[in-house]
Amino acid sequence: MCHACAPAIDPQQQSDFAERLLGMLNGGMTSLMISIGHRAGLFDAMADGIARTSHELAAEAALNERYVREWLGAMVAARIIERNPVAGTHRLPPEHAACLSRKSPSDNMGVFMQYLAGLGAVEDRVLDCFREGGGVAYEEFPRFHDVMEEDSGQSIVPVIVEKVVPLFEGLHERLTAGIDVLDIGCGRGRALMELASAYPKSRFVGYDLSGPAIERASEFAAERGLGNLRFEVRDLTDWSEPASFDWVTAMDAIHDQARPDKVLRSIREALRSGGAFLMQDIDASSEPCDNAAHPLGPMLYTISCMHCMTVSLAQGGMGLGTAWGVQLAEKMLREAGFEDIRIHRFEHDIQNAYFVMRV
Ligand SMILES: C[S@@+](CC[C@H](N)C(=O)[O-])C[C@H]1O[C@@H](n2cnc3c(N)ncnc32)[C@H](O)[C@@H]1O
Known part of the structure; x- marks a missing residue:
């Protein structure tokens, strides 16, 4: 195709689309972390809404603290979990727990996030x-x-x-x-x-x-x-x-x-x-x-x-x-x-x- 025939690009449309793609990338990555949180019982452990440090959460869920801390980082960055940087604690808001814990038998989106890794495997x-x-x-x-x-x-x-x-x-x-x-x-x-x-x-x-x-x-x-x-x-x-x-x-x-x-x-x-x-x-x-x-x-x-x-x-x-x-x-x-x-x-x-x- 000659240069003159190339379709004109609307820069705003391109930028909006790139932003949408970025949202998808972050959403996909977050979904994998939600799946892990669901399977590891981390959302269930936090469903009471009490703020915890990564050490407290890891001890309660019987998990490795370093991994739990990194998972919390992902959850904070995705605005799923709230962090108090002074106290070093983390809290799952009750509205989020209602969508992500086994206490919600019909609305737990963590269940569906598991499909991503399963599909990725094939x-x-x-x-x-x-x-x-x-x-x-x-x-x-x-x-x-x-x-x-x-x-x-x-x-x-x-x-x-x-x-x-x-x-x-x-x-x-x-x-x-x-x-x-x-x-x-x-x-x-x-x-x-x-x-x-x-x-x-x-x-x-x-x-x-x-x-x-x-x-x-x-x-x-x-x-x-x-x-x-x-x-x-x-x-x-x-x-x-x-x-x-x-x-x-x-x-x-x-x-x-x-x-x-x-x-x-x-x-x-x-x-x-x-x-x-x-x-x-x-x-x-x-x-x-x-x-x-x-x-x-x-x-x-x-x-x-x-x-x-x-x-x-x-x-x-x-x-x-x-x-x-x-x-x-x-x-x-x-x-x-x-x-x-x-x-x-x-x-x-x-x-x-x-x-x-x-x-
Ligand atoms: C999406 S799953 C649904 C399973 C179950 N009804 C449920 O709701 O949990 C579809 C099921 O159909 C079964 N299935 C697929 N092809 C089949 C076939 N040719 N004969 C018998 N079962 C089959 C699969 O093994 C699978 O368990």
């Missing part, structure tokens, strides 16, 4: 896929099920009995009397455990591809003495169990399947007459432009590219992506044979839409 592998295609398999992601368990522990586990079951008219009564329930892609199965405990006369089963996740789920269920619940390792790609269940649930477990189209058809077939299907899945638009206004837009596409899409492609699958969108979801649900589809949203869960279907 960057080389994802880059290989940019060049060669293919995907990165589930088992290559360190701590995926640890983080997912905490994630769904905030989004659906606390509301599954009290808010999700009532979305289906008459379901509470049927569960109380005793029906067959299947959760597909159940991971560590925490939501199913809540249901099994609330409805002892119903029978619950969870299927998932991951052997370690199913092993942990089975251990937890045994610890809780839940005899009406079992878990099985199953690849759902070619699964078929016609007319076997009264309620099927899929919690954040359709879009990253190898063949979501086949799984949705199998779910439709697996339902008995009068049965119901809950699909909790990402509340995004199938049109990327719309997602620029989504509060989690960039996060959804990043998690997609570096996890949800790639794990599906690793199974030779469709690679729908996290932001497949409610429009495509509805189309695929209809193609699978679901006609009565309603979509609900909960204020506490900005990430997901709840598709409620009856057959």
